[in-house]
Amino acid sequence: MSSTATDSRRRFTVFTLVLYWTCTLSGLAIPWIATVAVDMAKHDQSLAGAVRQLRLHLFAPGYNLFGIALINAMPFMIVAVFLLFHLGRAPMNDRTLRGRRSAGVLMTVIGLLAFSLWTHLTTLWQADAQAALAYLFLPFLLLLLIPICYAFGRALSTLVFR
């Protein structure tokens, strides 16, 4: 095997793993990032103050930010496991297929991140008793979004990888 092929394989493995862990960890972190961001932007807290508030409310009844993070992370973990197999077992000699799969997966991850972050930010910004319901429905909406984003990414990739 040529050194170019080995480099390409290694780069693709690194890309897959970076995407895998980014997807998993950002799914966990998004609710916390949104909480800190809203505390800073809306409630004029310092970063240290906002992080302290986050820590205090992680397990507090009625807030349970730790539980919310776990619920939010579930669809992201499903995508992470899917991409690990989908990209990890992609045929290395078929550049077109690898590219299309990568585009589909990348679009899925970006779509999920954007939708989840937007939902958390808007829910926290206009917080009321009903807003918390968003946290229960969000994972199901994210699950629905997975095939849509993937199909969109694959469709876009056909324009690039012919």
Next chain:
Amino acid sequence: MTYRQITFNLGALVLLLALLGLVYWQHTGARAVPGLIDALQSGDLQTQMLAAQGLRHIGQPAQAAVPILIELAIGQGRSSIQTEAAGALPPIDLSAARKVMVRWLPKLQDPDPQVRRDAAAALGALGPVAKPAVHSLLGIANDPNTIVRDRVVRALAAIALPPELVARGLTQALQDPEWTVRYAAISPFSFGGVLNPESLAALRPLVHDPNEMVARLAQSAVAAADHPIPVSVHLFSLDQGSDRTLPLLQLTKLGPRAAEAVPKLASLLTADRPLERYLAACTLESVGPSAVQAVPALQRTLDDPDPIVREAAAEALQAIEARRP
């Protein structure tokens, strides 16, 4: 990627999930109590208040926190931590909640309105367990200080027992010259409250109250009176919810009309949580003679390990026997 690489990364994800699960497990239920006790002693108001809420949520397994909660509930600290600590006690230890009630009761007569206000707020935070405090609260229902009257009305609504006495106090407060007090008095009728004819008569003119918020809430309360929640709905809530406090209180307010719920109430006299056993006994007391079929269960409850539950069972038996034709 090789299968080994994939397996390794999958294993790492499983490990991460297990770690997160472990962290969650350690911070919930009885395992969280030592950490919450430390937080109660932190001196930081927000940390203390969140810790008190956490302990309230845990309930009986948080018994170790009772001494510090009592200290905070009757101490010289801020009113907010006093009420939060007082509110945490009933689900954990009914007797401790009554101790706090006994300490606050004389302060309702304090010459300083701020002390009277704090006393009323703390008694209200204790909820239905502070039932013996209702007479004293009604005694200062015409306090010259508006905030004291407001706190008294809110306390009566939170205690809710005995229903007739509380309804009388709330009905009287509907005529208060201060709109905030009238608003506080309507609230319990508006949100699932049960209106007797006297309360309804006093409430109707408030539909045209000069204060728009009061008028709107009064309209909602009058509308709620036209469509009372059936007993079957409260029974359903008792079976579904993890917290039975609210449906039990709603049944208590129904009085003899809650007779349909007697078998369920009798079964709740052996519930795990003392607060639920206490409320079940109080509800049977308000049902009166129609609760006669619960007498054997109530008699067994006279041997309940909790003295407050025993007291409530004795009062229920007395009410059933006394009002019997």
